[in-house]
Amino acid sequence: MRLRHIEVINAIRVTGTLSAAAELLNMTQPGVSQLLQSAERQLGYALFARSKGRLVPTREATTLFPEIERLDRQLEAVQQLADNLRQRRDDTLRVLSAPSLAQTVVPEAIVKFKQRYPKVRISVASDYSASATISLALLEADVGIFYHSVSHPAIKEQLLGMSELVAVGLKTVLPPSENIQLSQLGAFHLIGPDPSDPVGKLLTQALQAQSVELDILLTAQSYHSAVSLAVATKGVGIVDAATGMTAKQLGLEVVSIHPNIEIPIVASTANSGEQSVLSQQFIAACKSVVENHFKN
Numbered sequence: 402m403r404l405r406h407i408e409v410i411n412a413i414r415v416t417g418t419l420s421a422a423a424e425l426l427n428m429t430q431p432g433v434s435q436l437l438q439s440a441e442r443q444l445g446y447a448l449f450a451r452s453k454g455r456l457v458p459t460r461e462a463t464t465l466f467p468e469i470e471r472l473d474r475q476l477e478a479v480q481q482l483a484d485n486l487r488q489r490r491d492d493t494l495r496v497l498s499a500p501s502l503a504q505t506v507v508p509e510a511i512v513k514f515k516q517r518y519p520k521v522r523i524s525v526a527s528d529y530s531a532s533a534t535i536s537l538a539l540l541e542a543d544v545g546i547f548y549h550s551v552s553h554p555a556i557k558e559q560l561l562g563m564s565e566l567v568a569v570g571l572k573t574v575l576p577p578s579e580n581i582q583l584s585q586l587g588a589f590h591l592i593g594p595d596p597s598d599p600v601g602k603l604l605t606q607a608l609q610a611q612s613v614e615l616d617i618l619l620t621a622q623s624y625h626s627a628v629s630l631a632v633a634t635k636g637v638g639i640v641d642a643a644t645g646m647t648a649k650q651l652g653l654e655v656v657s658i659h660p661n662i663e664i665p666i667v668a669s670t671a672n673s674g675e676q677s678v679l680s681q682q683f684i685a686a687c688k689s690v691v692e693n694h695f696k697n
Contacts, residue, residue: 404472405436406436406439406440406443407469407472407473408426408473409422409426409433409436409437409440410437410440410448410462410465410469411469411470411473412425412426412433413433413437413448413449413456414458414462414466414469417455417456417457418454418455418456419433419434419437419456437449444461446459446461447459447461448461448462448465449462492520492521492522493521493522493523493524494514494521494522494523494524494543494544494679494680494683495523495524495526495541495542495543495544496523496524496525496526496542496543496544496545496546496683497526497527497528497533497536497537497542497544497545497546497547498525498526498527498528498545498546498547499527499528499529499546499547499548500527500529500623500624500625501624501625501640501641501643501644501647502546502547502548502643502666503525503527503546504625504643504647505643505644505646505647505694506546506643506666506687506690506691506694507525507546507687509690510546510683510686510687510689510690511523511525511683511686513686513689513690514682514683514686517682518679518682521679526542529598529622533545533547533669534553534555534556534669537555537556537669537670537671538553538555538556538671540671543670543677543679543680544668544669544670544680544683544684545668545669545670546561546666546667546668546669546687547599547666547667547669548564548599548600548641548664548665548666548667549599549664549665549666549667554672555671555672556669556670556671556672557669557670557671557672558667558668558669559667559668559669559670559684559688560665560666560667561666561667561668561684561687561688561691561692562666562688562691562692562695563663563664563665563666563695564641564642564643564663564664564665564666564691564695565641565642565657565658565661565662565663565664565695566600566603566604566607566639566640566641566642566658566661566662566664567639567640567641567642567645567655567656567657567658568581568586568589568637568638568639568655568656568657568658569627569628569631569637569638569640569644569645569648569653569654569655569656570589570631570632570635570636570637570638570653570654571631571632571635571653571654572652572653572654573635574589574631574635574636574637574654575589575637575653575654575656576654577654577656578656579656579657580656580657580658580659581656581657581658581659582658582659583607583608583611583613583615583658583659583660583662584611584613586615586637586639586658587613587614587615587616589636589637590618590619590634590635590636590637591615591616591617591618591619591636591637591638591639592617592619592620592621592627592630592631592634592636592637592638592639593615593617593619593620593621593627593638593639594620594621594622594624594627594639594640595620595621595622596620598622599664600624600640600641600664601620603662603663603664604639604662607660607662611660617639619634619636624638624640624641624643624644625644625647627639627640627644628640628644628647628648628651628653631653632653639658641664642664642694642695643694643695646694666691666695668684668687668688670684
C-alpha cells in the first residue's frame with residue numbers, strides 16, 4: 402500500500418463515510434473511493450462493509466488498524482517536522498527547559514545572551530524531559546535545557562555542568578548545617594521527586610547504592626511544588642539545587658545531601674541539521690551560568 406492509501410483508510414475509519422473522509426482529507430468523494438478500491442485490490446480483501454449507511458471495518462481491517470494508526474502518527478510527525486523546517490526563522494530562538502532551570506539558569510542566560518543579540522526574539526517554555534524530547538526532535542524548539550534522563554537517538558546532548566540534590570525546609574524544621582547524611586533524612590516527613598522523573602531516578606539509585614530506605618509519603622513532579630509542600634506540611638523536600646536557590650530566597654533552610662547525588666545539566670538539540678549560531682551562543686551562556694552556580 403502507498404502512504405495515500407493509509408491516509409484514506411484511516412480517514413474512513415475515523416469518519417465512517419466516504420464523504421466525511423473526503424472532507425477531512427480535502428479530496429473528492431470519487432477520489433477517496435478510488436484509493437480505497439485500489440488498496441483493497443492490492444490486499445486482496447475488503448476493508449469496509451456497508452451497514453446502515455456507514456462503512457464498518459471488516460475483521461481484516463480491524464487487525465490492520467493498530468499498524469495503520471502507528472504509520473499515520475509517523476506521517477503526522479513527518480508533516481509536522483516539514484512544517485517546522487519551513488517556518489524556522491533566523492531571528493528567533495525557541496527554548497525548552499525543565500521548570501526549575503527555567504526559573505534560574507535560563508533567565509540569567511537570556512540576560513547574557515541579550516547583551517550580544519539584543520534584537521533576537523526568544524520564546525521560553527517549560528516542559529519535562531520525555532515530552533520535551535519529542536518537541537526537540539520535531540524541531541518545535543531549538544534548544545532544551547534539562548537534567549539528563551535517557552539518551553534519545555534523535556537528540557544530542559552537551560554537558561553544561563553538574564548540579565546536586567539538596568534538602569529544603571523551614572528553619573524550625575531543618576537544622577542549619579553544611580550537609581546532612583542521606584540516612585538522616587529518615588527522621589523527617591519527606592517530600593520527594595516523582596520516581597519517574599530524572600531526578601527521582603537518581604535519588605532511587607543513590608538510595609539503593611547506600612542501602613538506605615526512606616519512607617517518602619509525598620511526591621511532586623514540580624520541584625517548586627515540593628518546596629510548597631515542605632512548608633505546608635512542615636516537612637523536608639528533596640529537590641535539585643536550582644530549586645534550592647529559589648527556596649533560599651524564600652527564607653528556607655537549604656542543606657546539601659551527603660554523599661553528593663549529582664545531576665547532569667545538559668543542553669539538548671535535534672540531531673537533524675546543524676546548530677544555529679544563536680543556539681550555540683545561548684548554550685554557551687547557559688554553560689557560563691551553570692558553572693557560576695553549581696559544582697563542576
